[in-house]
Amino acid sequence: MSIPQAVTALLALLSALCFAAFGIIGSRVDDQGLLREPFFLLPMGWLLALTAMLAGLFAIVHTVRSARDTLTL
Numbered sequence: 001m002s003i004p005q006a007v008t009a010l011l012a013l014l015s016a017l018c019f020a021a022f023g024i025i026g027s028r029v030d031d032q033g034l035l036r037e038p039f040f041l042l043p044m045g046w047l048l049a050l051t052a053m054l055a056g057l058f059a060i061v062h063t064v065r066s067a068r069d070t071l072t073l
Contacts, residue, residue, distance in 0.1 A: 005063075007055050008059050011049075011052035018044050019041070022037060
């Protein structure tokens, strides 16, 4: 596994952990629609998910370019 792939996997794992922790610690949305959570987990989870997708795109480009550079004709 290359470094960009490992970074992508780590970011995706951290994102999933944020969403899981949101459910575990009892965060909720109250009757008025306000989010009640102590650790800002949902925004962090979405930010990490977006970053993981961007890192994944970078990993794909990196893999394709490295494979193209190693081809010999």
